[in-house]
Amino acid sequence: MASIAFRNVTKRFGDTIAVDNVSFEIADNEFFCLFGPPLSGKTTILKLILGLERPDEGEVLIDGKPVNHVSPARRNVAMVFQNLALFPHMTAEENVRFPLVERKMSSDEIAPRVADVVEKLHIGHILHKSPAQLSGGERQRVAIARALVRDPVAYLMDDPISALDARLREETRVELKRIQHELGRTLVYVTHDQEEAMSVADRIAVLENGVIRQVGAPSDIYDNPNSAYVAGMLGAPAMNLIDLDPDRPSALGGALPLEGITVPAGATKIGIRPEDLTVGYDGGGAGKAVEVYEVEPLGGVTIVTLQSEDTTLRAMVRGQPQIRPSSEVSLSVANGQACFFNGQGEALSA
Template identity: 65%
Template sequence: MAEITFENVSKRFGDTVAVDDVSFRVADNEFFCIFGPPTSGKSTILRLLLGLETPDAGDILIDGKSVLGVSPAGRNVAMVFQNLALFPHMTTENNIRFPLVERGQPAETIAPRVAEVAEKLHITPLLKKMPAQLSGGERQRVAIARALVRDPVAYLMDDPISALDARLREETRVELKRIQRELGHTLIYVTHDQEEAMSVADRMAILEHGAIRQIDTPEAIYDRPASRYVARLVGSPPINLIPGVVRTGRFETDDGALRIDLDRGGFAHDGPVDLGVRPEDVRISPPDADGAAAARVYEVEPLGGFTIVDVEMSGQILRAMLRGQPPIRANEPVGLSIAPSSIHLFARDSGATLFADTRG
């Protein structure tokens, strides 16, 4: 159990800045997710914490004590690497028990611990098999089990379930969340999958080019993104962005097809902006509905419990997410409207949030 702190940590590889003045604190027993696209610095942060890399600047603390200069073994953190790193000459059981054997734990305590973790991850029938006999998803679960079998101060996981199929990913991430709560240990989880990050994290950090753009709960980041970059990164389908201008409290597209009165007092910005609206907040109505902008259905994607409707307005495709399976067909004229309470406005040049959805 541990509190982990990064203080102004930077790391370069030649001319490439992998981690850029990063500061954050992970509370004891927190499920903390680091989320960003490939090459954003996620794995480097884990390697710095594990001790496989040394920062060029800043400090890393575990329970208030700097671990700079402390060996990876001395930091007592368990890591699940993306490439798994299983021992090919050992059975599944021996791979899982290896960390306990290395630490000299008695055999009578190792066997029940291995059995317990194997059962939680549904790999008990695989214990006598060699890694070469396992599928990619099975090897990934063995690597997770090898980390969970220990009693470290924290668990680090680098995209640990990427090789699993969709259904098994859902089951495994639910299990990881439950196991983390049962064990009462800090867990830092790296992923490029925003659905994983949103579903498991107590808090999450959004990375871009090695820098942290926002740290908050998944709900707060979704409803109140700090920038256009964060808003586009979180959400599926992605947020719609509509270029336009704000004049005296009203947003308008360049051709005037869509107008929205901004009903939040104190908003004094005038000038070019990008309006963001989540697909679930786009309203589709009959074409003659009062106050609706004229649009045309471009494509319809029925997905069972909800339907994605792509609509064309002013030469731009916007996505709406509607419940159920509404009787909407491609090429039909429709009305499109957006409630002022559900919009986000971003500065056109910097992408910074001017104001955002305040639900929640």
Template identity: 60%
Template sequence: MTMAEIEFVNVSKSYGKTVAVKDLSFRIADNEFFCFFGPPSSGKTTILRLILGLETPDQGEIRIGGKEVTLLPPAARNVAMVFQNLALFPHMTARENIRFPLVERKVAPAVAEARLAAVAEKLHIGHILHKLPAHLSGGERQRVAIARALVVEPNAYLMDDPISALDARLREETRVELKRIQAELGRTLVYVTHDQEEAMSVADRMAVLEQGEIRQLGSPRDVYMTPASRYVARLVGSPPINLIPGRMDPAQSLFRADGGDLRVTLANRAQAGNGAVELGVRPEDVRIVSPDRADAAHAEVYELQPLGGFTIVDVNYGGLILRALVQGQTALRLGERIGITLDPARIHLFSGEDGRAFVHGAPTNAAA
């Protein structure tokens, strides 16, 4: 089997005055489950279309398996794509839709049938193969479209938000199956999504996009634990990260929150910086304590969202609403006075000028 490492070297693509991707350089390893994640119009789908060959870059090189394919047509690249809109043939049964690319490639009938049976079993769709697309649910159509890509056995699979139309439970089940199937097949899978939970749960590595540029590339754990910027920190994580504006006092390596009594002293003075910054802390790293504790900043309970295994507690801290996660149910009441402290190893500081991160963890807490 051909190696399916995918590489972009200084690739740019524009549509008129709109820049879709800008000077992108990255490498996706062979057999890797790689996610492009970002909001709408961040360049995700354009990247897939460039890999597939449906678009030609304005500049730069695209390589698959070490071979330049920048100007090659899609058929010469041996990659398969599952589009967001599915594009199933309405007059063909699910079986015929899945077999179609094999018929086009003149695969022997016995081999085609064996491949179809194997992929139908993996995706649990054997019982619907006789149905037309009009008689399938949205989830069933999604799985048929995925099966049509898998049955070809290409060097790499490209998937553009393939399970976005499914309900929450089926999305969760399908992404687990995709991860399992990719591992079993040992093929490169490039996955585009606007759902950070999907990207975090399935990717070996992920690229966070903004307006056609990569803002951070790394494992989901690295992106979550050490976000490169305020933009990445806000985009990755649910509930979203808390951002607390304030200023640094470089003489004392001290962060002072604006309009409140929260103080954070950095353990490493060399990291302190100067001027306006934002402190970022994840909801799970906000601790609710007695307001009488010496190291606690003062706040009150603003809203409660019980979610079974945990409760989201919205906290009013000097007019700023912060979120904390509390395990299980809570006896807290709306309006109750509380204290908050931060996990000393899990804060981030972002520049007030450009939002870049310059501190990750290792401070000590202090209160006024």
């Protein structure tokens, strides 16, 4: 078991700064997610933890000890790569057993550990096959099993379930969360899928261009983003970011009245989650009407896309209301259900 910490770590590749003066701590037995778009530095951070890359500046610590000059083998960290890296000449079972065989463990020790992870990941029916005979999802589960069968101080996973179909991806992330708690090990998980990050992580680090923009519990980041960038990263549909009207308490040219809403000094944008944007279709709204552009019924909720002059925004409405494209509706938001940002995109307190 181990904690992991970065202290002012920078990693460059030529003129490109992949990780820029990053500092954070991962607690022992924490499910920690690195979340951000492609090329934001997520995989580089994993490689720095594993020891495949060394920082140009700063320190990486595992269990409180600097490991900048410790080889990957001596760090005792298991990694599931995005490209899986299974041995093509071995069967799935031989791939899973390989880390234990390399440690010269006896067959009596290997068998129960392999059987345990095979059952957890439901791959017993494919153990006899080679990687070339497996689907992408099956190969990913074999790679995860190979990492789990070890007894490392931490697990690192680089977008490990991206090739699975939606249903299996949902099942697997639930299993990973359960397995991580059962094993009592630190797990560092990379993803660009915000739903995945929100559902599995104890804490999330949101990255942009090699910089960590915010670290916190998923619910804290969702409810209290510290910037417009972070606000737009979490949530499906994403938060609506709308310019405030300059001369009155409203937005969208008066279509979104803000009387009774506490607007902090210096705010230039208001951010509203789709579920907090109230759509009125009974003609009783206080502001001018906006046009319904599209309606997406999803069973329990309906996503309504709205158009107001040059601004497109989305609302999430319960059930299946009688709203049609090209109709007109009114908008409102309750006090305390909006975020505000200044011209630099920084969150402001009301």
